């Protein structure tokens with residue numbers, strides 16, 4: 001009995017003597033965590049955009065053309081940097097523990113269960129991180145889906161199987177009037193002409209099934225519903241002139257993949273001239289030519305069924321034989 005108690009005692013003494021050191025270590029880890037998060041935040045502030053470009057946007061599409069798309073992009077980049085900072089910190093701790101506390105004999109290392117500073121850290125830190133991410137996400141989302149009372153341009157987006165019609169409106173809602181219209185056909189891609197530096201409201205409606213209006217460079221898409229629901233969103237402006245392909249992003253039927261359109265962003269002066277030409281009864285192609293723009297889509301082309309070229313019979317047996 002005496003021998004056993006003398007075996008137990010030294011480790012018990014060592015444990016109580018080292019509890020002060022553990023407390024100091026816990027505070028140290030807290031300081032390191034604080035420094036790490038602070039450093040990550042500073043990094044985001046200083047180099048947010050450049051870091052994103054250096055890493056290919058961390059998978060997020062680059063080259064947005066609206067202020068809203070830039071804000072979403074910045075949120076994504078900052079979230080990735082924050083996630084990486086936390087990741088590096090955690091990986092560092094794991095590897096440090098693996099090396100520092102590797103087995104070096106049969107003696108048990110100091111046990112740190114019920115270490116209050118430690119438990120406090122790994123309970124509070126994730127809550128804080130999620131709260132910060134949630135806060136900025138809520139702010140950016142609110143900003144992106146905000147609509148205003150008097151946007152400069154209102155365009156009604158009408159989707160149908162399998163094309164688009166764009167109606168330029170004199171007001172908002174279902175009761176407003178269409179002053180000019182662009183209609184896509186099987187042979188001509190519809191071109192949605194819009195100005196830079198003006199706020200634009202998109203009001204969506206479908207004639208049959210659910211479609212989705214998507215211009216990849218806006219980094220935004222929204223479903224187009226049939227019936228009374230009009231999905232509405234706005235962009236505060238379009239940054240840069242150019243031609244951008246637009247697509248349907250909701251599987252809507254056989255030719256869904258070919259339901260393309262083109263967004264043509266022009267100067268406000270050209271836009272006014274285009275609208276005036278349309279109001280005078282000119283076709284979309286004539287109106288585009290009148291303002292010195294390419295009359296046909298540059299980013300996509302009408303789909304080709306090539307039904308005449310297909311023959312599923314072996315060794316070119318006539319397709320017309322039999323029925």
Ligand SMILES: [Cu+2]
Nearest residue numbers: 211248252259
């Ligand atoms: Cu569609």
